[in-house]
Amino acid sequence: MPTDAATPAVSVISDRINALEAPQTIEMAKKARALAAQGVDVISLSFGEPDFQTPQYIKDAAKQAIDEGFTFYTPVPGIPQLRQAICDKLKRDNNLDYQPDSIVVSTGAKQALANAVLALVNPGDEVIIFSPFWVSYEEMVKLAEGVTVRLEGALENDYKVTAAQLEAAITPRTKLVMYSSPCNPTGAVWSRQELADIAAVLARHPQVLVVADEIYEYINFVGEHASLAQFEEVKDQVVTVNGFSKGYAMTGWRIGYLAARPDIAAACDKLQSQVTSATCSITQRAALAALQGGRASADEMVAAYRRRRDLVLEMVKDIPGFVTPTPEGAFYIFPDVSAYFGKLTPAGDTITTSRELALYLLNDAHVAAVDGGAFGAPRCLRFSTAAADDKLIEAFRRIALSLAKLH
Known part of the structure; x- marks a missing residue:
């Protein structure tokens, strides 16, 4: 009898499933949870989920x-x-x-x-x-x-x-x-x-x-x-x-x-x-x-989302290399971060893609974002602003410090 659960030589999974990509939003959330499980204080800005309770x-x-x-x-x-x-x-x-x-x-x-x-x-x-x-x-x-x-x-x-x-x-x-x-x-x-x-x-x-x-x-x-x-x-x-x-x-x-x-x-x-x-x-x-x-409860949440958007935009305008249009809706910012491509991390690794930048920020700043390639925009990162004000302030403080280490 086999003593291990070795992967079969021929995959039984259908071609249609093998062709699918796993959603990067979920993948980044998994990585953030794994890091948090090790006792790291991770701020997750990767999921598109309101932080409010259902009314x-x-x-x-x-x-x-x-x-x-x-x-x-x-x-x-x-x-x-x-x-x-x-x-x-x-x-x-x-x-x-x-x-x-x-x-x-x-x-x-x-x-x-x-x-x-x-x-x-x-x-x-x-x-x-x-x-x-x-x-x-x-x-x-x-x-x-x-x-x-x-x-x-x-x-x-x-x-x-x-x-x-x-x-x-x-x-x-x-x-x-x-x-x-x-x-x-x-x-x-x-x-x-x-x-x-x-x-x-x-x-x-x-x-x-x-x-x-x-x-x-x-x-x-x-x-x-x-x-x-x-x-x-x-x-x-x-x-x-x-x-x-x-x-x-x-x-x-x-x-x-x-x-x-x-x-x-x-x-x-x-x-x-x-x-x-x-x-x-x-x-x-x-x-x-x-x-x-x-819509009363929705309108209350929207007022908070607007305040958070403005709070984050005020912070990111001071981060060199972030080109960030002003969102007119939803609860994300989506800056072009390609100015950081080609830069070196403190460990000597070269950042070549937004995915690599997202992983760097997760491991160095302990902030989870999603790379723009998942959304058809490989020069960008997506950050959710559906988080409490203090979390957003701390997240972008960490991001600014980590990005300043790149050279």
Whole structure:
């Protein structure tokens, strides 16, 4: 009998899984936890997670659902009351008219995104992704056997892709466009006029569909949030994805949703029915309470995020080599740090990539960030500002000291 668990000579893992990259956000969080387990005081700015508690009225609704025995399977796309509440929210906040048969509630906005990509993309279809982008977009396209086409926004335009760039990138093989606004990782927010220009392009290409990721909708520092689907000429081409994790501090509850024309929603429902079925019944009741409770708790959190953003920007402006656009939403800063490429660490190692710089900061400053290559921007680092003020002050004090050691 074998005496060890040696790796088989031939992998049994499927090619599709071997082709996937592990999310760098999760990988860096693992490294930070491992270091912390050794007794090191690590400040993690790698995860996109609010540090606020879920509002009490949402917790109370979940407890009530449990006490009432609301513990059975629900319809795959969500309970009718929640889907109607989502329709009401989309009308109130986004000027979007949908009926419940256009709504699919999923186990997180991530599942809603994956549902949309897998339901729409055939092998060989081109998917235009506005870059920088959230880490999982490309991997979802890989699972669908599509072909990613990165469209890079210029730093001078806060990394926002323009309508002219989109027009030039569309080919007969283009099936889908993906973007987020407010953007993870850059914090960029597309204005209503910018989206109107993009809608005009898409209207000339009715075969092209769009996944508009609006999970950071409420964390917006520049005023009105604009949804691409509000433009009637392209509404049927747009799948709008949103959720509760950011605006309501409900990351662990795992609930999100999409809104799309009925045939696309039905396809996502069909896929979800074979993968997970409905999301947690208790979580759905909590999400219903969140929507019925309005935006007051979200607005309180946004005020804190704005203060933290300004606090961090004030600190990083004094760090040489950081080129940092002002985020208009979300809770990240995304500086270009390429000025440090080619510099030597105190140990004599050369920093050649943002990943190496991130690892250096983790091991020397004990601050966890995520390298920009994971987001399609290898000259950058992403730092989350969803942390307490004292943690942010200490983190960037350490970062400045560690970077000053490079020569």
